[in-house]
């Protein structure tokens with residue numbers, strides 16, 4: 370899901386009174402200073418197991434997401450998130466949020482975490498004297514606008530809370546400023562199969578200097594390779610941090626520079642788009658493939674959408690969808706989706722229309738689950754590069770530990 374706009378305003382808020390059992394527990398436990406849990410920094414590569422969840426109906430099938438678990442705070446509160454490469458913040462429903470989108474998901478309660486402290490978007494404390502703000506205080510309220518081609522567009526409004534976030538096997542932890550949402554629009558968040566979102570986009574997409582999970586993890590672990598990789602399978606997937614799932618690669622990774630890394634998206638330049646032998650987009654004004662792990666279908670910008678969709682005609686033959694390949698030419702490598710990759714069970718193309726504003730977004734193709742089930746995608750955080758390799762085709766990604774990159778392979782991966 371694309372983060373398309375960001376707003377930050379200092380707003381006078383009335384910090385909600387904490388009542389009932391929670392209030393009593395808190396009065397017993399609440400220290401004025403945050404209790405910092407010793408944070409285990411990342412010392413090796415980490416694997417985050419992902420599971421496939423589906424449900425929400427979209428045209429021609431259903432939206433499919435890959436979700437994983439995180440632990441936030443002390444004692445840890447477990448929440449399920451989508452790891453999203455096209456936004457930058459960690460967004461979780463706040464316990465104080467009473468919108469349906471929040472109530473139907475697990476909410477994060479800073480009041481029940483001894484390590485939470487209220488901060489502004491720059492990471493500074495809202496009130497130096499107390500850990501959590503009380504009464505009427507002026508603090509930053511952040512709004513984030515998301516665009517999600519499966520489920521629609523919507524806004525989140527929230528406050529920043531600094532806390533510990535742990536992820537993966539072996540568990541890696543860091544401190545960061547997360548956005549605790551006090552309002553979440555019905556669309557798209559109510560139908561999301563996850564409680565929240567963990568953005569994996571580049572720093573330009575994050576609200577504040579300490580808001581990015583990867584930025585925080587990598588800066589605390591200089592000995593770890595500042596890269597990550599994603600593989601989706603039939604029922605499961607893996608997010609590799611600080612290394613790659615080499616056993617999943619059917620060939621060497623080919624690397625491409627990230628186009629406009631200052632915009633924060635993991636995007637590569639596309640030279641042309643073909644359906645079979647027919648060029649459907651010559652990319653005269655420029656084309657970009659943006660990796661979007663937060664969306665299931667292939668997203669296509671509104672102007673080219675009708676033409677590309679019309680060209681993707683599949684028909685059923687011997688129980689399979691048969692039709693032309695969809696090919697993205699990156700110059701030196703082609704990313705190819707067969708009709709069985711891009712078609713739903715009814716053989717209709719699983720494509721979503723992107724309504725992104727121009728000229729900020731021109732010729733965008735969002736490479737979501739459809740592409741990530743075919744290609745292992747590697748991301749270089751420091752050098753702003755994107756790598757692709759065909760995935761070993763198996764019925765499902767088995768959960769195995771990621772390996773640190775051996776020296777003899779490091780060269781291959783750096784190509």
Ligand SMILES: *[C@@H]1O[C@H](CO)[C@@H](O)[C@H](O)[C@H]1NC(C)=O
Nearest residue numbers: 467468469551552553554555
């Ligand atoms: C969310 O809740 C706020 C009040 O807490 C309300 O003003 C807003 O309209 C709600 N939004 C939705 C989408 O329900």
Ligand SMILES: *[C@@H]1O[C@H](CO)[C@@H](O)[C@H](O)[C@H]1NC(C)=O
Nearest residue numbers: 643644645646647692693694
């Ligand atoms: C595409 O072109 C190649 C060679 O030019 C030809 O062999 C092939 O049959 C063509 N495919 C289609 C689907 O037209």
